[in-house]
Amino acid sequence: MNLFNSALGKNITFVRPAYFIISGFSGLPNIKYYYVFLCFVYIVSVLGNTVVMAVIYLDHNLRTPKYIAVFNLAFVDLLGSSALVPKLLDIFLFNHRYISYNDCLTFVFFSYTFLSMQVFNLVALSYDRLIAIMHPLRYQVKVTHRFMLCLIASFWVFAVTVDLVLVGLLTRLSFCGSVVIDSYFCDHGQMFRMACNDFTPSHVLAVLIIALIFTCPLEFIVLSYICIGYALSKVATAQERYKAFKTCTGHLSLVAIYFIPLLITFTAGSQIHPNPRIINLSLTSVFPSMLNPIIYVLQTQEIKVSVKKLLKVRIETKMKVKKVIR
Known part of the structure; x- marks a missing residue:
């Protein structure tokens, strides 16, 4: 606390604006069609993730450590898209660009928490695949229900704690100048750079968050698949290698969808015009939530079998009911 006070100054008067103005997507022609597209993405995301959660909950055969992580990913995707879209x-379709100070901070907390948990779920699934392929005989000992629940719970605690600190540091800032946020939501980076007083603690935390919630998870996932590739190279037959690698395709697709657009955006940096950059980041925030359930339903044999079984039971139940009525 003394560090914050010294950084802020002893006699500073805090200026907390009544509202912020979200100015993203400015000057783009026919932008309302993009908002309609986002609405479609949100509806598909809600339906898809609800289906995945329902299937895992109803089918006892899917209550394995892997599908605990998949269930949590669907849950996070559902909450994340509902918090953002x-x-x-x-804000944009109905032109309500003014957002109150407290609402903006709440928006920051929930958006960053759910985005962080999306990444952490990919890490959990990556670890699951790593152990399943490199240590198949010890998989059930190393990756238990208790272990996966504890891992996911620790990720939740970490994400919530970090984002509470993130928002707490924003409350220590004074906004005596511009209140216009040049983004599609209450962007932490945009906000602390508008502050009139010293925002060093917020800047340092932002750098740490990029390392802990983007760089380190990506490095872990890449190293995991290097190890998986090495392990598969030792497998005797090509058919066995293909069968083992096929179990990773769903997870690899999710990793590519989430990380590749962010890597392109961060690598290009200031070379990208603000509007394409905002659109790319907004798609990165909402698109994975829609595609995750589609990928898992189409590429995961267990879920496809479970969906077919549940549909078959439902159809047979309806037919029995009709016979009773007749």
Whole structure:
């Protein structure tokens, strides 16, 4: 606390604006069609993730450590898209660009928490595949229900704690100048750079968050698949290698969808015009939530079998009911 006070100054008067203005997507022609597209993405995301959660919950055969992580990913995707897309549509489609100070901080907390948990779930699934392929005989000992639940719970605690500190540091800032946020949501980086007083603690935390929630997870996932590739190279037959690698295709697709657009955006940096950059980041925030359930339903044999079984039971139940009525 003394560090914060010294950084802020002893006699500073805090200026907390009544509202911020979200100015993203400015000057783009026919941008309302993009908002309609986002609405479609949100509806598909809600339906898809709800289906995945329902299938895993109803089918006892899917209550394995791997599908605990998949269930949590669907849950996070559902909450994350619900925290971001409706507010985004309200801001831009209905031109409600003014957002109150407290609402903006709340928006920051939930958006960053759910985005962080998306990455951590990919890490959990990566670890699951690593142990399943490199230590198949010890998989059930190393990756238990308790272990996966504890891992996911620790990720939740970490994400919530970090983002509470993130928001707490924003409350220590004074906004005596511009209140216009040049982004599609209450962007932490945009906000602390508008502060009139010293924002060093917020800047340092932002750098740490990029390392802990983007760089380190990506490095872990890449190293995991290098190890998986090495392990598969030792497998005797090509058919066995293909069968083992096929179990990773769903997870690899999710990793590519989430990380590749961010890597392109961060690598290009200031060379990208603000509007394409904002659109790319907004798609990165909402698109994975829609595609994750589609990928898992189409590429995961267990879920496809479970969906077919549940549909078959439902159809047979309806037919029995009709016979009773007749």
